[in-house]
Amino acid sequence: MVTIADVARHAGVAPSTVSYVLSGKRSISASTQARVQDSIRTLGYHPHAGARALASNRSNVVALALPLRTGMNVPVVMQFAASVVTSAREQDHDVLLLTADEGPASLERVAASAMVDGMILMDVEMHDPRVPTLRRLSQPSVLIGFPADATGLTCVDLDFTRAGALCVEHLATLGHRSVALIGAPQAVYERETGFAQRTLAGFTTEAVRRRMDVTSRSCEASHTAALHTLTELFTERPALTGLVVHNEAALSYLLEALRRLDRQVPRDVSVVAISPDEIAERHDPPLSSVVIPADEVGRQAVHLLMSKLDGSPTPASTLLPPRLAVRSSTAPPPH
Amino acid sequence: MVTIADVARHAGVAPSTVSYVLSGKRSISASTQARVQDSIRTLGYHPHAGARALASNRSNVVALALPLRTGMNVPVVMQFAASVVTSAREQDHDVLLLTADEGPASLERVAASAMVDGMILMDVEMHDPRVPTLRRLSQPSVLIGFPADATGLTCVDLDFTRAGALCVEHLATLGHRSVALIGAPQAVYERETGFAQRTLAGFTTEAVRRRMDVTSRSCEASHTAALHTLTELFTERPALTGLVVHNEAALSYLLEALRRLDRQVPRDVSVVAISPDEIAERHDPPLSSVVIPADEVGRQAVHLLMSKLDGSPTPASTLLPPRLAVRSSTAPPPH
DNA sequence: ACAGTGAGTTGAAGCGCTTCGATCCGGCGA
DNA sequence: TCGCCGGATCGAAGCGCTTCAACTCACTGT
Numbered sequence: 001m002v003t004i005a006d007v008a009r010h011a012g013v014a015p016s017t018v019s020y021v022l023s024g025k026r027s028i029s030a031s032t033q034a035r036v037q038d039s040i041r042t043l044g045y046h047p048h049a050g051a052r053a054l055a056s057n058r059s060n061v062v063a064l065a066l067p068l069r070t071g072m073n074v075p076v077v078m079q080f081a082a083s084v085v086t087s088a089r090e091q092d093h094d095v096l097l098l099t100a101d102e103g104p105a106s107l108e109r110v111a112a113s114a115m116v117d118g119m120i121l122m123d124v125e126m127h128d129p130r131v132p133t134l135r136r137l138s139q140p141s142v143l144i145g146f147p148a149d150a151t152g153l154t155c156v157d158l159d160f161t162r163a164g165a166l167c168v169e170h171l172a173t174l175g176h177r178s179v180a181l182i183g184a185p186q187a188v189y190e191r192e193t194g195f196a197q198r199t200l201a202g203f204t205t206e207a208v209r210r211r212m213d214v215t216s217r218s219c220e221a222s223h224t225a226a227l228h229t230l231t232e233l234f235t236e237r238p239a240l241t242g243l244v245v246h247n248e249a250a251l252s253y254l255l256e257a258l259r260r261l262d263r264q265v266p267r268d269v270s271v272v273a274i275s276p277d278e279i280a281e282r283h284d285p286p287l288s289s290v291v292i293p294a295d296e297v298g299r300q301a302v303h304l305l306m307s308k309l310d311g312s313p314t315p316a317s318t319l320l321p322p323r324l325a326v327r328s329s330t331a332p333p334p335h
Numbered sequence: 336m337v338t339i340a341d342v343a344r345h346a347g348v349a350p351s352t353v354s355y356v357l358s359g360k361r362s363i364s365a366s367t368q369a370r371v372q373d374s375i376r377t378l379g380y381h382p383h384a385g386a387r388a389l390a391s392n393r394s395n396v397v398a399l400a401l402p403l404r405t406g407m408n409v410p411v412v413m414q415f416a417a418s419v420v421t422s423a424r425e426q427d428h429d430v431l432l433l434t435a436d437e438g439p440a441s442l443e444r445v446a447a448s449a450m451v452d453g454m455i456l457m458d459v460e461m462h463d464p465r466v467p468t469l470r471r472l473s474q475p476s477v478l479i480g481f482p483a484d485a486t487g488l489t490c491v492d493l494d495f496t497r498a499g500a501l502c503v504e505h506l507a508t509l510g511h512r513s514v515a516l517i518g519a520p521q522a523v524y525e526r527e528t529g530f531a532q533r534t535l536a537g538f539t540t541e542a543v544r545r546r547m548d549v550t551s552r553s554c555e556a557s558h559t560a561a562l563h564t565l566t567e568l569f570t571e572r573p574a575l576t577g578l579v580v581h582n583e584a585a586l587s588y589l590l591e592a593l594r595r596l597d598r599q600v601p602r603d604v605s606v607v608a609i610s611p612d613e614i615a616e617r618h619d620p621p622l623s624s625v626v627i628p629a630d631e632v633g634r635q636a637v638h639l640l641m642s643k644l645d646g647s648p649t650p651a652s653t654l655l656p657p658r659l660a661v662r663s664s665t666a667p668p669p670h
Numbered sequence: 671a672c673a674g675t676g677a678g679t680t681g682a683a684g685c686g687c688t689t690c691g692a693t694c695c696g697g698c699g700a
Numbered sequence: 701t702c703g704c705c706g707g708a709t710c711g712a713a714g715c716g717c718t719t720c721a722a723c724t725c726a727c728t729g730t
Contacts, residue, residue: 001449003686014710019688026689027707046447050388051686054715059385061450064432068417075409082403085434089441094450097399097432099420106424112381114336114716115396115429223619252587253617259591282588284558338716349680354718361719362677386716389685449686 002045011039022047053114060093062305063110063119065130067100070187072123073248076276076294080122080144083298091306093117104133111137118305120144124155126192140308142301146194146317154308156300156318160195160274163290163322164202164244167272168210170288170324171242175332176270178213179203179242180233182254186218199246199274213237221249227257234261241333246274255283266331277325285328293320337380346374357382388449395428397640398445398454400465402435405522407458408583411611411629415457415479418633426641428452439468446472453640455479459490461527475643477636481529481652489643491635491653495530495609498625498657499537499579502607503545505623505659506577510667511605513548514538514577515568517589521553534581534609548572556584562592569596576668581609590618601666612660620663628655 008015013032020026021036028036039045053059064084066077085095096116098106107130110116117139121130124145131147143155164181171179181203183189184196200216207214215237219229234240245251251273255265263269265285273280273289280289300318307314343350348367355361356371363371374380388394399419401412420430431451433441442465445451452474456465459480466482478490499516506514516538518524519531535551542549550572554564569575580586586608590600598604600620608615608624615624635653642649 001686004688005686015687016689016711017709020709023688026709029708032708044447046444048389048686049448049450050385050394051715052688053385054383054389054685054717055687055689057688057715061431068413074413078403078409078413081432082434085432086436089436094445095432096396097416097420097430099417101421101424109381110429112379113384115384222617252591256587256591256594259594282557336716339718340716350717351681351719352679355679358718361679364678367678383716386685387718389687389715390717390719392685392718 001048002043004045004047007036007039007043007045010043011036057114059115059117061096061116062088062093062302063096063098063107063116065098065100065107065119065121067123069100069123069191070185072188073275075279076248076292077122079276079294080298083295084120084302087299087302091302093302093306104130107133107137111139118142118309120301120305124194126194126197140305142305142308144297144301146198148192148194150317152316154304154314154316154318156297156304157195157320158292158297159319159322160198161202161205162319163274164199164204164246165206166290166322166324167244167274168203168206168212168214170272170326170330171244171270172207172210172212174242174270174330176212176242177333178237178239179207179244180214180237180240181216181244181246182219182229182233182250183216183246184218185220185247189218196246203244213239219247219250219254221247221253223253223256226250226253227260230254230257230261234263240269242270242272244272244274248273248275248279251275251279251283251287265329268334270330270333272330280325280327283329288327288330289325290322291325293323296320336383337378339380339382342371342374342378342380345378346371392449394450394452396431396451397423397428397637398431398433398442398451400433400435400442400454400456402458404435404458404526405520407523408610410614411583411627412457414611414629415633418630419455419637422634422637426637428637428641439465442468442472446474453477453644455636455640459529461529461532475640477640477643479632479636481533483527483529485652487651489639489649489651489653491632491639492530492655493627493632494654494657495533496537496540497654498609499534499539499581500541501625501657501659502579502609503538503541503547503549505607505661505665506579506605507542507545507547509577509605509665511547511577512668513572513574514542514579515549515572515575516551516579516581517554517564517568517585518551518581519553520555520582524553531581538579548574554582554585554589556582556588558588558591561585561588562595565589565592565596569598576604578604578606579609580606583608583610583614586610586614586618586622600664603669605665605668607665615660615662618664623662623665624660625657626660628658631655 004015004018008018021028021033088095119141122144124143126148128147134141145157146155188196217229265271273287276292280287339350339353343353356363356368423430454476457479459478461483463482469476480492481490523531552564600606608622611627615622
């Protein structure tokens with residue numbers, strides 16, 4: 001292994017000088033810098049991460065905790081993860097991947113052993129068991145999603161309340177008077193996942209405010225469940241013309257079920273999805289949707305964490321405004 | 336931070352003794368062990384990962400390289416990843432997540448800086464640019480998938496050749512004489528992804544061997560593409576009754592398109608999917624399928640890597656046998 | 671009785687890096 | 701002319717751990 005001493009010898013300087021060239025923490029003459037950089041390149045020097053972490057008390061690694069719970073939307077989670085990795089690399093950090101297998105203990109472990117400088121948690125529940133652990137740890141963290149009590153935490157997410165309201169607004173503007181939200185599987189609500197609840201709240205509140213007829217259902221991701229949910233819904237509310245779907249996994253099944261039930265989109269019923277763009281676009285007809293900006297959320301999470309790491313003041317809560325993409329699945333209701 | 340010296344002091348032993356208790360590399364009396372373990376617990380000691388890596392030349396971290404290329408099946412990739420993380424944790428290792436952003440350079444970086452002890456690469460192409468880098472590195476690695484030239488590498492994957500053949504066999508046994516494979520998007524074939532090509536080869540060879548009428552198509556994941564592909568296929572081969580789908584993203588679209596075309600499954604056409612169980616089960620009708628055992632592949636990859644890490648002899652290539660799950664989407668052809 | 675054995679334990683030497691004084695030196699103001 | 705300043709560089713300490721050689725001590729076999 002090539003060490004900093006080898007580089008120093010090769011460049012005819014002290015090891016500390018090499019270190020300062022690398023970190024830029026002291027001024028070094030241009031000529032020395034050039035010489036050192038040359039030596040680094042010709043010798044193929046890479047600083048030993050462990051040694052660096054030991055000496056500097058910084059590992060340049062952040063943890064990313066992905067619970068991968070049932071009912072979570074896998075492609076979206078993956079987009080988050082990819083975006084976090086990319087953004088972290090831009091700030092010279094690597095990403096350690098944690099799952100929920102060990103529960104909060106894994107956070108404790110990687111933090112206490114100084115493997116990571118900070119952590120990003122996804123899929124946060126209202127009463128997330130990881131939150132108390134988080135508060136106890138010395139490393140900073142950023143949550144993607146909001147727990148019930150977010151005091152002292154840094155959280156970022158799409159503003160799902162407004163997303164729910166935005167869907168209603170779009171449908172109302174088109175003239176719909178009876179709308180329903182089809183949400184995540186029951187399990188997601190039972191564990192009180194914040195984003196699901198907030199969408200529902202935003203949706204319902206806005207619909208009530210506009211004196212619309214409003215209801216909601218959870219739905220599993222299967223053909224049978226989709227068919228059943230829709231049948232029930234239309235039986236209960238014959239006048240239902242506006243559907244908001246916040247459940248990407250069930251999306252195709254629901255659309256197919258609508259066809260089975262001979263409801264044409266958007267002639268008979270309008271559909272708004274809350275999902276990433278790529279997914280909404282792919283359906284037939286392409287779906288009007290409120291975008292889940294996974295990339296942006298991931299990037300924000302990393303930026304917030306980096307701010308905390310270098311001690312900059314950091315907003316406690318960041319809510320990204322929802323954006324509506326109007327495509328071909330929404331139209332005025334039949335009369 | 337609690338250090339090994341604190342523990343040693345608290346337990347009344349030398350730091351080295353604590354280290355040996357932790358590593359088990361020397362025999363320590365039961366009483367001392369108990370005392371040390373006690374102190375560790377009461378002080379809440381966690382060894383400093385960096386210090387450990389520096390002194391022992393082992394980081395207990397493995398890299399997982401997920402290219403996240405277009406057309407790759409996201410849920411499957413996620414399953415792999417989850418399984419890798421879980422298996423690695425069982426062997427006391429953590430997982431560093433790499434994407435393709437930096438190309439082979441990221442492998443080089445994490446290896447040269449001793450951040451990781453070894454690496455697992457997913458989504459390997461026939462002529463993968465990472466392979467030359469891999470050969471150059473001193474750390475061992477395991478590939479999920481096979482490049483064209485696998486000499487000197489350790490690879491593991493589902494035996495896609497046999498998987499393709501198995502689908503044909505199943506359809507042939509039911510009496511089908513004309514079959515088609517619907518595979519991944521064009522892009523996947525163009526970059527010569529091994530598994531896609533091998534499935535096609537296994538499928539075609541077996542069908543030819545059985546003197547069946549055989550063809551294949553690639554297909555994008557969209558409603559339009561699915562409809563188009565099927566229309567073309569049925570126009571070209573009116574007698575076509577057996578469909579093998581190796582493209583989970585397009586699966587729902589294809590089934591829906593079949594309904595549009597008034598082909599009932601399995602009455603008019605039998606469908607075999609190559610996909611994870613959960614996905615095949617969810618469709619209507621539940622699909623007969625060849626299972627992609629993502630968990631098992633991930634676990635094997637980790638085990639192989641661990642073997643290489645402790646110098647055990649390791650098979651160069653591990654092909655997991657495919658398993659057919661017969662559900663309701665296959666039946667004898669109409670006559 | 672005594673060397674030999676081996677289990678149990680220790681002290682100290684690093685591992686490769688960062689960082690904190692300390693040092694050197696050329697130029698500046700007084 | 702002298703002292704001083706500050707840019708550039710160096711040397712050494714130390715981060716927390718593992719590991720090796722060495723030591724102790726109770727036993728064993730002869």
